[in-house]
Amino acid sequence: MRAQLIELVAATLGRAPSPEELTNWLADLEGGTELSAIAEEIMFDLGGVGRIAGVNNTAILVNAYQNLFGRLPDNTGLNYWLNEMNAGRVDLGNLIPSLLAGARAETGNSNDALVINGRLLAATQYLDGLDGDDNYSASAAAAAVSAVTRGSVADSAEEPSDLYDPNDQGDGGDDNGDDNSFTLQQALAATDLPDTYTISDIATVxxxxxxxxxxxxxxxxxxxxxxxxxxxxxxxxxxxxxxxxxxxxxxxxxxxxxxxxxxxxxxxxxxxxxxxxxxxxTYNLNDTAAALAAAGGTLNSATNVTASDAANLAQAETIADATNTGTTTYSVEGTSANLITAAQDASAANKNGLNDAATITATDLNEVVTFDQLGADAAATRIAFFDGETTLSAADYNTLTGSIDTSGGDNIIVDTMNGAAVTGNGANDTFALLSSDTGVTVNSFVSAQDTVALGGVAGAVAAIALSVAGQDGSETLVLDTAAALGASAMNIGGASNANWAVASDTGTVYYDADGDWTGGVVTVGTVNADTLVAADFTIA
Structure with missing residues (x-):
């Protein structure tokens, strides 16, 4: 890469690069910058364009040939490069690298290659001979390069014939047959535009x-x-x-x-x-839900639409029904009653706002449940309920699936959870377990602070008050008929990890502090046993 940079500067600027320039460009290349980008920087920012500027592509190529190779272009080469430039495949930014590569190609002129190789060697020897970077001189660096002339290296037998004659306006290629035709970039770089000219790329530039x-x-x-x-x-x-x-x-x-x-x-x-x-x-929208819902045609004409805050149900419906052509991203927020009413609406068309939402949040509850009333096409089936309320009945939840996680002090209602886990934070949580079919696991249970209610919501029936200190962690309920448990549940025996027992037919609740049910059993109270059986509950 060092040699390529030295050659590029020598060819474009007619001098060797300074050590500082070379160091910076090498660092740029190692950092991922393309060599073509550095070539454009040398051409346009360091003055290279001034050495080859002309009123048209023909003049630019004549100047470039003379600077690089020390000769006029042959007509074959001139026509080739004119076609490349007029087609847009070569421009001022990549002209010098293209000419350098062409000189070394099999179809290139061997003397042209000798000239650029000699100047590369001269520039490299100048840099290598510097006694410290501060001794660099631009004039000396230019003199080292210019000392290599075509006459000093060329083989006369290999010189090209049919050279372009600048005085013969009909000979050699020009810009689509019109020396007054420029690309916009060429016209901007020209130092003296003719009185009449055209811009060849004026419709596409x-x-x-x-x-x-x-x-x-x-x-x-x-x-x-x-x-x-x-x-x-x-x-x-x-x-x-x-x-x-x-x-x-x-x-x-x-x-x-x-x-x-x-x-x-x-x-x-x-x-x-x-x-x-x-x-x-073409545009995307990102604004508040209220602004988007009121946007009308501006909303419909957008590509992607993003709400920066939560939408209410009415706003969500308007946003979801918009005809924008891209993605639509928003969240819905409302009371649990309103959300459930919308989710249970018989008309599918009235549920677009919920179906397409990224998240759905109820503002009056703080339990997280999966509420699946939206149908298979819904993008969001998880409604986040906040705030510890227990105003909803079990029927309102319809079918719950998945885990319930709370942050403490919550009333967690579980109905037909199919073996799922519920988790409190271990402080003042109430777990109201309704007729589960296959069992529920309660995690993070603290017996000194938490409450389990069987057969109904908390407060509807007498709750099991697990309030004995030292029983945090694993708690197991033994659930069986009163006859099977025996008097004071003594039939459990003397070596059990269970501290609690419930008679499924009478609802009587027993507690034994040390798990030895042969004595020391306390009757705590009763619950509405409903049709509970032993398989219904496992609290671990």
């Missing part, structure tokens, strides 16, 4: 321009002076802030297509939609 590109005074002057200025059209691709700026209104109105590169608010989207450009307008 600004296919995706920024406001700054289109309003640049020098660019507009060059385009306005061209004979084909009436063919000039442009499309815009810029930030929303630039596109909606009041000073850019006329520029936006005059465009064909307009594309916003970042998300717009509804107010900004309104401005984009109202523009008088003749083609398409």
């Amino acid at each position: 600004h296919a995706a321009a920024t406001i700054a590109d289109v309003t640049d005074a020098n660019t507009m002057t060059v385009i306005a002076g061209a004979e084909n200025s009436a063919d000039y059209v442009y499309s815009l691709s810029d930030t929303v802030a630039n596109l909606v700026d009041a000073g850019a209104a006329n520029t936006v109105d005059g465009a064909v297509n307009v594309t916003a590169t970042d998300a717009a608010t509804v107010a900004q989207g309104d401005i984009l939609v109202a523009a008088a450009n003749t083609g398409t307008t």
Whole structure:
């Protein structure tokens, strides 16, 4: 890479690079910068374009050949490179690397290769001979390169014939047969434009321009002076802030297509939609749910839509029903009663706001449940219930599946959980277990603080008050008929890890502190046993 950089600078600027330049460019290459980007920097930022500038592509190529190879171009080579430039495959940014590669190709001229190799060697020897970076001199670096002339290295037998004659305007290739035709980039680089000229790429040069590109005074002057200025059209691709700026209104109105590169608010989207450009307008929206729901046509014409806060049910329905062409991202928030009413609505059309939501949050409960009333097509089936309320009946929950996690002080209602786990935080939680079919595991249970209610919601029946200190961790309920348990549940025996027992037919609750049920058993109270059987509950 070092040799490529030295050669590139020698060919473009006619001198060896400074040690500092070389170090910086090598670091750029190691960091992922392409060599082509550095070639453009050398050409446009360090003055390379001034050495080859001309009024048209022919003049540019003549100057480049003389600087690189010390000769006029042959007509075959000139026509080849003119075609490449006119087709857009080669431009000022990559012209020098392209000519260097062409000289070393099998079809290249061997003397051209000798010249560029000799100048590379001279530039390298100059750099290697420096006694410290501070001794670099641009004039000395140029003298080292210019000392290698074509006459000093070339083989006269290998010199090309049929050289381009600058005085013969009909000979050699030109720019599509018109020496007054330029690309916009060439016209901007030219030091002396003719009185009449055309811009060859005037209809495509600004296919995706920024406001700054289109309003640049020098660019507009060059385009306005061209004979084909009436063919000039442009499309815009810029930030929303630039596109909606009041000073850019006329520029936006005059465009064909307009594309916003970042998300717009509804107010900004309104401005984009109202523009008088003749083609398409492409933008994304990111705004509050209220603003989006009231956006009307601006919402429908957007591509991607994102709500920056939670929508209520009415707003969610409007956002979900919008006809924007891309993605729609929003969350829904409402009371549990309203959410359940909407979810159980018989009309599928009235549930789009819930079906398409990313998350659904009830503001009056703090239990997390999976509430599946939205159907198989719903994107979100998890409703987050907040706040410790127990106003909903078990029937309201319909079918619950999955885990319930709470942050403490919560009333956790479990109905037909099919063996799932429920988790409290170990402080003042109430677990109300309704007729489970296959058992429920309660995690993080603290017997000194937590409560389990069997057969109904907390408060509806007498609860088992697990309030004996020292019993935190694993708690097992033995559930069987009163007859099977025996008097005071003594039939459990003397070596059990169970501290609690419930008679499934009488609802009597027994407690034994040390697990030795042969004595010391306390009758705590009763619960509504309903139709409980031993398999219904495992509290671990």
